[in-house]
Amino acid sequence: MTYLKLPIFSQTGYVVLDSYDQSQDVREWENLVFVDWKSSGETRFAPLASAYGEMECDGFWNHTPAKTDKDGVWVPENVALAPRLTERVQEPGANIGRCRVIELQPNTYADAIYNLHRDDNNRLNPEGTGWIVRAFCNLTDNRDSVMILREDKDDPATETRIALPAGAQVVIDTQRLYHAVWHAGNEPRYCLITSYESGPELDAWLTGLHPVALVPSVPVDPDFAQEAYAGAEARRAARAAAIAAKGADPTFGNGTLSAGMEVLSEA
Numbered sequence: 001m002t003y004l005k006l007p008i009f010s011q012t013g014y015v016v017l018d019s020y021d022q023s024q025d026v027r028e029w030e031n032l033v034f035v036d037w038k039s040s041g042e043t044r045f046a047p048l049a050s051a052y053g054e055m056e057c058d059g060f061w062n063h064t065p066a067k068t069d070k071d072g073v074w075v076p077e078n079v080a081l082a083p084r085l086t087e088r089v090q091e092p093g094a095n096i097g098r099c100r101v102i103e104l105q106p107n108t109y110a111d112a113i114y115n116l117h118r119d120d121n122n123r124l125n126p127e128g129t130g131w132i133v134r135a136f137c138n139l140t141d142n143r144d145s146v147m148i149l150r151e152d153k154d155d156p157a158t159e160t161r162i163a164l165p166a167g168a169q170v171v172i173d174t175q176r177l178y179h180a181v182w183h184a185g186n187e188p189r190y191c192l193i194t195s196y197e198s199g200p201e202l203d204a205w206l207t208g209l210h211p212v213a214l215v216p217s218v219p220v221d222p223d224f225a226q227e228a229y230a231g232a233e234a235r236r237a238a239r240a241a242a243i244a245a246k247g248a249d250p251t252f253g254n255g256t257l258s259a260g261m262e263v264l265s266e267a
């Protein structure tokens with residue numbers, strides 16, 4: 001399949017942009033309407049744009065009629081509560097798909113490694129059109145938290161950890177890179193996440209914000225990291241065993257999840 005992709009993503013799959021001056025904004029996310037939507041951790045989401053303007057966060061392909069992750073429809077209630085956030089996401093001028101504020105509860109490095117996933121951003125995307133990438137604009141000041149990116153889910157050597165102070169802006173090809181956030185705070189983290197179509201508008205916006213395609217990783221203690229990898233691996237093994245048990249025993253799966261069995265959905 002051939003899509004229009006921006007060359008700036010070819011090297012690493014992400015770009016870090018100039019920080020946004022978050023201190024100038026009112027904390028609009030505190031008033032938004034959030035819906036329960038589990039994705040890679042203990043999360044809720046406040047949709048600003050959804051498939052058809054409803055207060056929900058499902059993938060655009062999971063609606064009737066199904067659509068690709070473009071032409072998001074503004075959710076009137078949340079747009080009215082967050083005019084500045086709505087204005088911000090339109091600044092690139094690129095086509096917008098899903099757009100929402102995520103609320104993530106604190107977790108551990110092991111949790112984040114376990115939660116690593118890729119997004120399904122380009123399902124139903126017509127060939128020859130722009131590839132969907134996602135912008136992450138950190139709203140709260142989470143300078144001890146990091147966005148974890150891996151080219152290979154099982155290879156720590158491919159990992160990049162990007163710090164998330166207030167105003168941090170990262171655009172990621174999340175269908176290429178495995179990703180999850182290690183949020184080390186005591187309070188929830190809020191981040192504005194928007195699907196954008198690759199094209200000249202997005203390219204111009206990125207260029208104006210001095211994109212850096214390779215940044216040094218936030219350091220992590222090697223012994224601590226090894227422990228986290230082992231913890232994540234143990235959880236994966238438990239999950240695989242639970243799924244195998246469900247397959248062997250048809251009475252096991254009745255719509256509820258047992259301990260050790262978790263669903264990783266993409267956000």
Ligand SMILES: [Fe+2]
Pocket residue numbers: 117118119174179266267
């Ligand atoms: Fe994701």
